[in-house]
Amino acid sequence: MRLVLLGPPGAGKGTQSARLTEKYRIPQLSTGDMLRAAVKAATPVGLEAKAVMDKGGLVPDETVVGIVADRIEAPDAKGGFILDGFPRTVAQAEALAKMLRAKNMELDAVVELKVDDAALLARIVNRVKETLASGGTVRADDNPEAFKVRLDAYHAQTAPVSDFYAKNALLKSVDGMAPVDAVTHAIDDILESSRRPAQTS
Known part of the structure; x- marks a missing residue:
């Protein structure tokens, strides 16, 4: 089962990935x-x-894809993998597809958790x-203003990624605002249906 999980920050990708x-x-x-693992292991791509990174730059797509290629x-x-937070751009999605083809692999599904931005912002405010009420410390990036910046960046970069996978008939959407168990069941249904053709061939 090779899966890409898409969704904005706070959509519940971590919870569903764990399940x-x-x-x-x-x-x-x-x-x-x-x-971090590749850097620590001092692999060529690491x-x-x-x-x-030592120069403060952004790691180029081909290096990131090389690290993914090694890891899988x-x-x-x-037996498969779940890619969470990657690809973030269409260029990364294209590079990932090319790399998988070279390995005679393909994705079984791309599942996007669809959520309401206002509801996500409300969750952050409540959190x-x-x-603060419990005397805890609020993380620097865990405030409504910073979260909105992350959300806007996600929509700007990743909406085209959803379109890319939709054109390739891989994208499936799930209501991320549903209860956690309902989201899990919806994803299970998608993955089971994506496996059937391979089993009957």
Whole structure:
């Protein structure tokens, strides 16, 4: 099961990824985690990434895709993987598709969690209030203003990614505002239907 999970920050991707990981016994792959691991392991692409990051630059798409390419060859990813937070742009989506083709792999599905921006912002406001009320410390990026910037960036970059996968008949949308269990069931239904053609061939 090879899956891309799309959705804005706060949509519940982490929760659903954890459930999918448990059900299908496949790893959730975060580009941030993979970058850090590759740098730590001093792999060729990791060293490339480190050189760029040390100068304060953004790691180029081809380097990120190279890190993903290495990671999905690991034993724990033989049965599949969940890509969370990648691809973020159409260029990354195209590079990912090219890399998978070279490995004779393809995605089973791209699932997008559709959520209401106003509801997400309200969640953040409530979370900040609850954190402050309990005497906790609010993270710098966990405030409505910073969150809105992240949300706007997501829509600007990733809306075209959704269109890219829709044109390739891979995109499936799920109501991310539904209860957590209902979202899980909806994703399960999508993944089961995407597996059937392969099983009957």
